[in-house]
Amino acid sequence: TQLLEQSPQFLSIQEGENLTVYCNSSSVFSSLQWYRQEPGEGPVLLVTVVTGGEVKKLKRLTFQFGDARKDSSLHITAAQPGDTGLYLCAGISSYKLIFGSGTRLLVRP
Amino acid sequence: DAGITQSPRHKVTETGTPVTLRCHQTENHRYMYWYRQDPGHGLRLIHYSYGVKDTDKGEVSDGYSVSRSKTEDFLLTLESATSSQTSVYFCAISESTRPGGELFFGEGSRLTVL
Numbered sequence: 339t340q341l342l343e344q345s346p347q348f349l350s351i352q353e354g355e356n357l358t359v360y361c362n363s364s365s366v367f368s369s370l371q372w373y374r375q376e377p378g379e380g381p382v383l384l385v386t387v388v389t390g391g392e393v394k395k396l397k398r399l400t401f402q403f404g405d406a407r408k409d410s411s412l413h414i415t416a417a418q419p420g421d422t423g424l425y426l427c428a429g430i431s432s433y434k435l436i437f438g439s440g441t442r443l444l445v446r447p
Numbered sequence: 448d449a450g451i452t453q454s455p456r457h458k459v460t461e462t463g464t465p466v467t468l469r470c471h472q473t474e475n476h477r478y479m480y481w482y483r484q485d486p487g488h489g490l491r492l493i494h495y496s497y498g499v500k501d502t503d504k505g506e507v508s509d510g511y512s513v514s515r516s517k518t519e520d521f522l523l524t525l526e527s528a529t530s531s532q533t534s535v536y537f538c539a540i541s542e543s544t545r546p547g548g549e550l551f552f553g554e555g556s557r558l559t560v561l
Contacts (some may be wrong), residue, residue, distance in 0.1 A: 351552075371549065377508075380537050380552025381490070402541065426489055435550060437482075439489040 341365075342427055342438035350444040351417055358442045359412045361427035368430055370410045372401055375424040375440075417445045450474055453538050453553040461561050466525040468556050470538030472518075473535045478541035479521040480550065481505075481513060483534040490537065496521055 345360045361370065369388040373381035385394050387403035387410060394401045398421075400413040414421055422445050427438045450473030460466055470479060478497055482490040482505075492505030494513040502513050510532060512524045525532055535557050539550040 344489075378554070380539070380554055381550075382552070383549050386549060428490075434492055434495060435480075436492070436506075437490040439487055 341430055342436060344425075344427060344438040344441050346441060348442045348444075353418055353447050354415070354416050356364065356365065357414050357417055357443070359414075359425055359443070360409065361411070361438050362409045363429065365429075365431070366407050368407070370403055370407075371428045371435070373426045373428060373437075375395075375426060376422075378435070380422075381426055386443055403426055417443075419445045419447050421445050451538060451540055451551060451553040453536075455556060456554065457557050459559045459561065460528055462529055463527050466528050466558065466560075468523040468536055468538075468558070470521045470523070470553060472521075472540050474540060474551075475518060476540040476542055477518075478543075479515065480539040480541070481511075481521065481523045482537045482539060483507065483533050483553075484537060492536070493523065493536075494560045525558075528558075530560050532558065533560045534558060 344360050349357050351357055369386055372384045374384055375381040385401045387401055390405045390407045397445045398415045402411045424440045426440045428435045428447045452471045454469045454561050461484050479496040481493040491507045493507055493511050494505055496502045498516040499515055514522045535555045538553040541550055
């Protein structure tokens with residue numbers, strides 16, 4: 339079974355700080371996705387990375403796919419309270435999406 | 448927003464009773480999925496469907512069955528609910544024409560088994 343491990347599990351930071359969330363696996367994935375989930379709602383797709391070494395930016399969020407396609411990171415610059423939520427990475431395995439356990443982010447005003 | 452409706456949104460039941468959760472989509476997408484979400488486990492795939500009457504097991508399928516008699520409806524059934532099945536259940540659909548593509552999720556169904 340392919341596993342995706344996310345770290346840290348929980349992160350509490352002050353508004354304006356930078357942070358990085360990691361998603362690691364011992365297996366190669368054809369692509370990785372990042373979702374954000376707010377309380378009481380379903381996850382919402384942020385980005386899909388496909389090519390090893392790929393970097394994608396979404397405003398203050400920067401996503402990177404590792405060269406070997408086994409890991410990914412999400413970097414948030416100048417975090418805001420609106421960034422608070424559960425961040426989940428997901429990889430495609432045998433035509434199904436497998437999710438990591440998530441990183442819960444709290445940005446304090 | 449993808450048209451996905453889950454029902455019921457909240458349910459409390461007793462151990463041993465049957466429970467059916469319904470997922471309804473208005474997008475005519477081929478792929479539909481049921482996940483459960485528990486603290487510390489992220490989202491775990493229960494069952495998925497790649498077409499009418501075509502379903503397959505996910506990583507945590509024991510104790511669950513599914514049916515898909517119409518493109519728009521995907522039902523998840525717990526034949527005899529247990530306390531370990533207390534969870535939040537999410538339905539998802541895939542907009543992609545290939546399996547494992549980007550998912551759009553419903554708002555979840557919170558099930559409590561006493």
